[in-house]
Amino acid sequence: MESLVDQLIRVQEEGAAGVLATVVEVERNGEVQPGDNCLVRDGKLAGGKIRHARLLDAVLKEAEARLKEEKSKMVSLELPQGGGKIDVFFEVLPSPPKLIVVGCGHIAVPLAKLAKVLDFHVTVLDDRILFANRDRFPDADEVRVGDMAAILKEMSITPSTYIVLITRGHKYDELCLRETIYSPAKYIGMIGSRRRIQACFQRFREEEKIAEEVIQRVYAPIGLDIGTETPEEIALSIMAEIVKVRRGGTAKSLSGK
Amino acid sequence: MAGPGACHEDRDIKGAKKDSIYHQIKEFLDKGETLAVATIVSTKGSTPREVGAKMIVTAWGEILGTIGGGCGEADVKREAIEVIQTRRPRTVRVDLLDDISSDSPAVCGGIMNVFIEAWWKQRETEDRG
Numbered sequence: 566m567e568s569l570v571d572q573l574i575r576v577q578e579e580g581a582a583g584v585l586a587t588v589v590e591v592e593r594n595g596e597v598q599p600g601d602n603c604l605v606r607d608g609k610l611a612g613g614k615i616r617h618a619r620l621l622d623a624v625l626k627e628a629e630a631r632l633k634e635e636k637s638k639m640v641s642l643e644l645p646q647g648g649g650k651i652d653v654f655f656e657v658l659p660s661p662p663k664l665i666v667v668g669c670g671h672i673a674v675p676l677a678k679l680a681k682v683l684d685f686h687v688t689v690l691d692d693r694i695l696f697a698n699r700d701r702f703p704d705a706d707e708v709r710v711g712d713m714a715a716i717l718k719e720m721s722i723t724p725s726t727y728i729v730l731i732t733r734g735h736k737y738d739e740l741c742l743r744e745t746i747y748s749p750a751k752y753i754g755m756i757g758s759r760r761r762i763q764a765c766f767q768r769f770r771e772e773e774k775i776a777e778e779v780i781q782r783v784y785a786p787i788g789l790d791i792g793t794e795t796p797e798e799i800a801l802s803i804m805a806e807i808v809k810v811r812r813g814g815t816a817k818s819l820s821g822k
Numbered sequence: 823m824a825g826p827g828a829c830h831e832d833r834d835i836k837g838a839k840k841d842s843i844y845h846q847i848k849e850f851l852d853k854g855e856t857l858a859v860a861t862i863v864s865t866k867g868s869t870p871r872e873v874g875a876k877m878i879v880t881a882w883g884e885i886l887g888t889i890g891g892g893c894g895e896a897d898v899k900r901e902a903i904e905v906i907q908t909r910r911p912r913t914v915r916v917d918l919l920d921d922i923s924s925d926s927p928a929v930c931g932g933i934m935n936v937f938i939e940a941w942w943k944q945r946e947t948e949d950r951g
Contacts, residue, residue, distance in 0.1 A: 570851060570941070573844040589863055589913055589937050600911040600939045637874035639863045639935075654863040654937060656874055 572604055572612040573658070580686060581606060582660035582725065584628040586615070586653050589639065594620075594649030605629075619644045620651060631655040633724055661686050662725050662751075662811060667713050667741050668732030669696035672756075675800035676729065677705045683804060685727070690716050713737060714744045722748040727807050729787065730755040739765050746779055752810045754787035754803060762786060789816050843876050846886055847941055856881060856909070856942040858902035862889050867932030869918065881906050889936060894918060902938050911939035 567575075576583040587602040596617050603613030603621070605628040615621050623642045631638060637656045644651065664680045666673045669691035680687045681704045688707040691697035697710045709716050713732060722728070728750050730738045738755050742765070745753055755762065762785045769775040788802035789809065809816045850857050858879040865873055870890030877895070878886040879902035889895060894916035901914050914936045 568851075568943070569945075570844055570848045574842070574848060577842055577844065587861075587937070587939070589911075599913075599937075639873075654861065656861070 567612070569602070569604060569612045572606075576604070576606055576611075576658055580660050582632055582723070583611065583658040584631055585613075585656040585658065586624045586628055587656070588615070588620075588651060589654050590652040592650040593647070594644065594651060597649075597651055617648075619646070619648045623651075624653060627653070628655060631657050632659075635659045635725075660723065660725050662727060663688065663723070664807070665690070665717070665720065665722075665726060665728045667691075667717065667728065667730050668737070669693070669701065670731060670733055671796045672731050672799050672803075674701055675797040676731075676803060677702050679800055679804045681705070683808065688720070691732070714740045717741055717744045722750050724749050724751055726750045727752040727811070728754070729803060729807075731787070735761055735765070739768075742783065743769075743773065746775065746783065752784065752807055753782065754784040754806065756787050757785060759786060784810075843878065843887060846878060850878070850880065851941060851943045854943060856906050856940055858905045858938050859941055860889060860898050860902055860914075860936050860938045862934050863913070863937045865932055865934045867918075869932040869934045877902075879903065879906070889934075894934070894936075898936050898938065905938045905940050909940045909942070911937065913937050 573585065583604055583606045585602060585604050588597055588599050590599060591597050597620055601615050603615040603624065604611045605625060608625065608629060610621065610625070615624060620642065623644060627640055627642065635657055639652060639654045642651045642653055662685050664685040664687050666676055666687065666689045669689050673689055677687050677689055687705045688709065689697060689702050689705045690709040690713055692711060692713055694710045697708050699708060702708050722745065728745055730741050732738050732741065735757060738757065742753065742755055766780050769780055784806060787806065788799060789805045791798070791802050791805065793799045793802045805816070847857060847859065860877045860879065862871055862873050862875045871888065875889050876887050877889045877898065879899055883899065883903060885899060889898065897916060898914055901912065905912060916934045916936055918933065919931050
């Protein structure tokens with residue numbers, strides 16, 4: 566049987582996300598001991614030995630919340646039916662952030678490069694092999710060619726996924742946005758003028774009955790306002806917005822100027 | 823797959839660390855050693871490292887990783903060696919304000935709770951017993 570340490574290593578090497586829950590303190594429960602632990606992966610128990618059913622339920626639920634926050638934390642769990650109070654440390658092993666660049670035009674090239682520098686796992690996709698190929702994207706982790714919305718549909722999108730919609734036409738951006746708008750992605754950004762974006766959102770409201778708070782999660786027009794002029798600068802403005810969303814900055818000059 | 827004409831290339835995820843703390847732990851466990859793993863589980867006030875920072879202590883008192891250097895690390899090391907001997911986990915409260923023995927300028931003024939537990943190769947199977 567695979568040991569816990571092997572499973573922890575596998576989570577990291579496979580680029581997956583996991584939470585290691587360790588019992589630190591126990592009050593009023595004779596069946597659980599400090600040091601009991603378990604590894605949660607994909608919402609399921611993947612290793613370790615917490616056998617107490619009520620504790621395990623509470624741990625699985627809390628692990629999900631920790632993973633979403635991407636922050637390790639100690640949590641006091643009050644178990645139902647007099648199951649005692651148990652302090653559990655949740656250690657989050659976050660998966661590396663993944664960037665999906667939809668559309669392989671002139672912005673995608675510097676965007677993929679910048680994202681690799683920033684340690685993202687990068688997938689680029691387009692329906693034109695002339696654009697989506699290894700010559701243009703030597704550092705991308707994956708280069709995919711095919712129907713863009715169809716590829717997005719089958720891709721695994723998690724809370725550590727960031728999606729950039731920069732296809733060659735609004736029609737395609739909109740199709741791809743429809744495919745991903747309900748996904749758990751941490752960030753969805755779409756390129757375009759304010760006018761076109763408003764028209765797109767209006768169609769979403771009227772034709773698709775998409776709720777306002779769902780529409781509001783889309784970053785469009787994409788990027789931070791840094792006065793961009795070149796494709797490289799636009800790519801930087803997009804990556805800066807993504808880092809801001811990921812890390813929670815204000816995007817203001819630190820000097821206050 | 824992505825339909826006709828799809829090309830799908832996967833590469834190794836370059837970001838995957840081959841030298842994470844768990845790789846280091848595994849190396850020691852495979853040699854049959856018992857280790858103490860000390861983790862900062864909560865903090866109050868100003869502390870040198872964040873919640874989740876880990877330090878490994880071997881039975882010989884070697885240290886890998888850091889939970890903040892001078893500030894209280896010596897106390898944790900002493901306790902860790904006892905944990906290796908008894909294999910019973912414990913939580914140590916490190917009061918960085920109280921650290922009058924330390925002349926180090928690294929005194930931070932916060933409090934941190936450090937959970938120390940022993941890891942050894944057969945731990946899981948023994949526990950299951």
